[in-house]
Amino acid sequence: MRIVAYVGNNAKRFAELMTLFLKGEYRVTQRAAWPISYCVQNYPELVRPWYAQLFRKLEEPGAHDAVARNILRLLQFVEIPKRYHGKAMTICFDHITSVSSAPAIKACALTILQGLALHYPEIKPELKLIIEENWDQESPAFRSRARKLLKTLKI
Known part of the structure; x- marks a missing residue:
């Protein structure tokens, strides 16, 4: 929660956290996922420039469950841009039908x-x-x- 409070509504700090999440080593990515979803829950506008990268991350083979869980969690709190509706539907239907x-x-x-x-x-x-x-x-x-x-x- 301290990371979420530190980032607040600051787009530059959010960008630093997103960079760690998207390009960090496995453990860093996993740990950055949770605060990102809470930052977006508090300030949905922060995610606006990051949709393309988030959907690419969701489609990455072998991504840890924490990554998918927290990206999907944050997508619950935002209006997904229309151009990503098809991808979002495909990903979500794949998850709800997967054992x-x-x-x-x-x-x-x-x-x-x-x-x-x-x-x-x-x-x-x-x-x-x-x-x-x-x-x-x-x-x-x-x-x-x-x-x-x-x-x-x-x-």
């Missing part, structure tokens, strides 16, 4: 898809089907988010 994705990653992916479904109502039936098919195998975190999603989207 190897961690419960927290799936929960964040559901929240992002909930927001995107407002722009693309045609994804609602597929989302509902995936939730129903996987309900019994999923974690309590997934089921809680899924229940809220289904209720909010009225599907």
